[in-house]
Amino acid sequence: MSLADTAASPVPVPGTGPILEVTDLSTSFASPRGRVGAVNGVSLSLERGRTLGIVGESGSGKSVLSRSIMGLLPASTAERTGSIVFEGKELSDWGDKEYRELWGTEMAMIFQDPMTALNPVMKIGKQITESLRFHLDMDRSTAKDTAVELLRSVRIPEPEKRFSSYPHEMSGGMRQRVVIAVALACGPKLLFADEPTTALDVTVQAQVLDLLEEQQRERFMAMILVTHDLGVVAGRAQEIVVMYAGRIVEKAPTRTLFADMKMPYTEALLSAIPKLADPPHTRLAAIGGRPPDLVNPPEGCPFAPRCPYVRERCLTELPALTPVDGDDTHLFACHYPVDSPETIEIKDRLTAQGLLISSPPPGSASDGAQDGR
Amino acid sequence: MSDHLPYRGHDEAETTGIGLAPSAMATAEAVGIGIGDTIPEGPPDAEHKRKLGIAAWIAITWLVVMLLLAILAPVLPIPDPTETFPEIARQGPSSGHLLGGDALGRDLLSRIIWGGRASFAVGFGAVAVGLAVGGLLGLITGFFRGRVDAIVTPLMSLLLAIPQFVLALSLVTVLASADDVSSARRIGVVIVGLGVVSIPILGRITRANTLAWSEREFVTAAKAMGAKNFRIMFRDVLPNVVPAMLSIALLGVGVAIIAEGGLSVFGVGVQLPTPSWGNIIAEARGQLRQAPHIVLFTSVVLFFTVLSLNFLGDVISQRFEVREGQL
Numbered sequence: 012m013s014l015a016d017t018a019a020s021p022v023p024v025p026g027t028g029p030i031l032e033v034t035d036l037s038t039s040f041a042s043p044r045g046r047v048g049a050v051n052g053v054s055l056s057l058e059r060g061r062t063l064g065i066v067g068e069s070g071s072g073k074s075v076l077s078r079s080i081m082g083l084l085p086a087s088t089a090e091r092t093g094s095i096v097f098e099g100k101e102l103s104d105w106g107d108k109e110y111r112e113l114w115g116t117e118m119a120m121i122f123q124d125p126m127t128a129l130n131p132v133m134k135i136g137k138q139i140t141e142s143l144r145f146h147l148d149m150d151r152s153t154a155k156d157t158a159v160e161l162l163r164s165v166r167i168p169e170p171e172k173r174f175s176s177y178p179h180e181m182s183g184g185m186r187q188r189v190v191i192a193v194a195l196a197c198g199p200k201l202l203f204a205d206e207p208t209t210a211l212d213v214t215v216q217a218q219v220l221d222l223l224e225e226q227q228r229e230r231f232m233a234m235i236l237v238t239h240d241l242g243v244v245a246g247r248a249q250e251i252v253v254m255y256a257g258r259i260v261e262k263a264p265t266r267t268l269f270a271d272m273k274m275p276y277t278e279a280l281l282s283a284i285p286k287l288a289d290p291p292h293t294r295l296a297a298i299g300g301r302p303p304d305l306v307n308p309p310e311g312c313p314f315a316p317r318c319p320y321v322r323e324r325c326l327t328e329l330p331a332l333t334p335v336d337g338d339d340t341h342l343f344a345c346h347y348p349v350d351s352p353e354t355i356e357i358k359d360r361l362t363a364q365g366l367l368i369s370s371p372p373p374g375s376a377s378d379g380a381q382d383g384r
Numbered sequence: 385m386s387d388h389l390p391y392r393g394h395d396e397a398e399t400t401g402i403g404l405a406p407s408a409m410a411t412a413e414a415v416g417i418g419i420g421d422t423i424p425e426g427p428p429d430a431e432h433k434r435k436l437g438i439a440a441w442i443a444i445t446w447l448v449v450m451l452l453l454a455i456l457a458p459v460l461p462i463p464d465p466t467e468t469f470p471e472i473a474r475q476g477p478s479s480g481h482l483l484g485g486d487a488l489g490r491d492l493l494s495r496i497i498w499g500g501r502a503s504f505a506v507g508f509g510a511v512a513v514g515l516a517v518g519g520l521l522g523l524i525t526g527f528f529r530g531r532v533d534a535i536v537t538p539l540m541s542l543l544l545a546i547p548q549f550v551l552a553l554s555l556v557t558v559l560a561s562a563d564d565v566s567s568a569r570r571i572g573v574v575i576v577g578l579g580v581v582s583i584p585i586l587g588r589i590t591r592a593n594t595l596a597w598s599e600r601e602f603v604t605a606a607k608a609m610g611a612k613n614f615r616i617m618f619r620d621v622l623p624n625v626v627p628a629m630l631s632i633a634l635l636g637v638g639v640a641i642i643a644e645g646g647l648s649v650f651g652v653g654v655q656l657p658t659p660s661w662g663n664i665i666a667e668a669r670g671q672l673r674q675a676p677h678i679v680l681f682t683s684v685v686l687f688f689t690v691l692s693l694n695f696l697g698d699v700i701s702q703r704f705e706v707r708e709g710q711l
Contacts, residue, residue: 081608083604083607083608087529087530107607107613111610111612112610113610114607114608114609114610115608115609115610116610119608119609120605120608122601122604122605123601124601127600127601127602128601128602128605129602129605130602130606130620130623130624131602131624132623132624133619133620133623141609141611141619142609142610142611145610145611146610190605193605193609194609196609197609197610
């Protein structure tokens with residue numbers, strides 16, 4: 012299987028090959044009801060300077076995945092297995108002490124909610140200079156100049172003045188820029204952006220994402236962009252991983268994914284994005300039901316209970332992540348992908364009955380992906 | 385369409401509920417703003433912050449005056465608190481002696497001012513001990529949890545289960561068993577005794593607040609930037625916990641001042657002839673019929689001081705709650 016292929020390429024020399032290689036990573040948490048398998052057997056790799064999008068709904072394990080890689084899980088309840096190779100270093104058995112060498116300077120994270128990701132009683136400037144002084148041994152005035160420069164580079168107006176503001180004196184979008192400036196301060200090589208725009212309104216979203224993209228390009232930084240919104244990653248990630256119930260259900264280069272998606276879940280996520288062309292009062296397409304219970308995951312495909320094209324085999328047999336014929340960059344885990352004759356048959360029937368509200372023909376959304384790069 | 389309406393209403397109610405901290409909602413209601421309305425931001429808030437209300441200013445003024453009197457007692461033009469004037473014994477206010485004299489003819493005003501020194505020393509001293517030890521323990525157990533927490537927190541609960549006053553009484557009795565202890569050392573012993581009693585109370589409050597603040601994302605963010613645990617604990621968590629510690633500490637000062645009076649009744653408080661508010665009242669409790677003014681004046685001073693401390697504690701906690709709500 013393809014998992015084995017990605018696993019068997021250790022990178023001995025730092026500075027060459029992929030910056031991050033994750034193989035068969037699983038993370039579970041102890042809970043009163045039993046172990047919650049939040050991430051199950053995830054493998055992925057990321058090249059320097061590239062962006063990987065991780066997409067899935069709440070509870071799909073995407074945030075836990077990025078925190079697992081970054082070693083930010085609560086030590087008392089979380090258990091992590093599998094291999095994580097970052098710049099040729101195997102991190103899987105590292106603890107806080109070893110990770111501290113990487114945090115801030117090698118990897119950094121942008122958190123979802125700028126309202127809580129900044130210390131309310133510390134001035135903005137101080138929150139940036141702290142790590143500069145600590146990691147890069149800067150003196151007070153150099154650190155201040157660097158911080159003001161950082162604030163300017165994330166497009167904060169009057170950075171000198173803002174340097175001595177408190178977080179509550181700024182708007183949400185401004186605060187998220189500060190969060191980005193904090194994360195970028197020590198020049199990390201790998202940046203995790205954990206739903207960086209979810210707490211912001213749509214106009215600010217685009218600004219913040221553009222800013223991230225620009226900074227990434229300037230610094231040649233690798234980025235993992237975690238989101239629930241396929242639209243966010245469409246023009247910005249080179250590769251997209253779709254997660255469901257802690258597993259990767261589809262993985263492909265962005266263009267391929269939008270042009271030729273295989274997994275009904277990906278399709279459902281895409282049709283959940285409202286389209287400008289829709290007439291007014293079009294009902295929003297939602298995915299019925301809820302993600303499965305991760306303490307007792309159901310037998311078979313985890314998406315089966317919510318899948319409109321479900322068949323008997325889906326309920327008993329867990330589909331493996333397999334490559335598309337002739338294209339091993341595109342992987343999916345589905346017995347009856349959206350372009351299989353069985354699924355098309357169901358689709359036609361549902362459309363005839365008027366039950367399928369919106370089913371974008373494959374390829375119709377690819378224009379969104381094309382104008383990215 | 386109509387079947388969608390109840391859903392919408394529900395959603396709206398929920399989002400507004402989630403977005404606001406409970407305290408912010410309470411404030412909004414108090415100010416007369418509907419939950420659906422937006423809370424005004426900007427300039428009005430800056431003005432609001434400066435305004436403290438008359439009651440708070442009275443409390444602050446009272447405390448400042450009392451503290452100044454206590455500190456400046458040696459240079460004030462008042463008689464020595466141990467000097468006796470037989471003619472004013474058990475007499476009420478007179479021209480030379482504004483508050484009259486006590487049972488032995490000592491000037492009551494002077495004794496109350498000098499007594500403030502001992503009482504404030506005991507009050508602030510005991511809380512300082514409690515804050516230093518209890519606050520640190522609470523911060524560490526709340527931040528690290530795990531094994532430290534499993535050992536320290538039950539011990540604190542154990543200490544809390546012993547009747548507070550009995551504990552203080554026995555501690556002071558044991559620590560100052562000899563009769564020849566100087567009055568300064570006696571005050572020290574009372575501070576330690578009451579301080580030990582306040583450790584678990586302040587410790588628990590600090591721990592509870594630390595637990596809540598340690599869950600915040602900015603703590604994870606600081607960790608993700610490579611900050612060390614103790615640095616995060618003192619630089620990120622502690623400043624956020626301080627308001628809660630401070631407001632409870634101010635209440636604690638009042639309680640300790642009163643508790644010293646209680647110890648004096650049992651004869652183990654600050655030792656005569658050094659006056660404290662507690663032992664002035666304790667000494668004069670037999671004279672209530674002949675000379676009620678001694679207990680009355682001292683109690684009034686004690687009462688307003690403790691009231692001011694409590695009130696300021698409330699003011700502090702309210703001000704910081706509002707600020708948190710604005711986030």
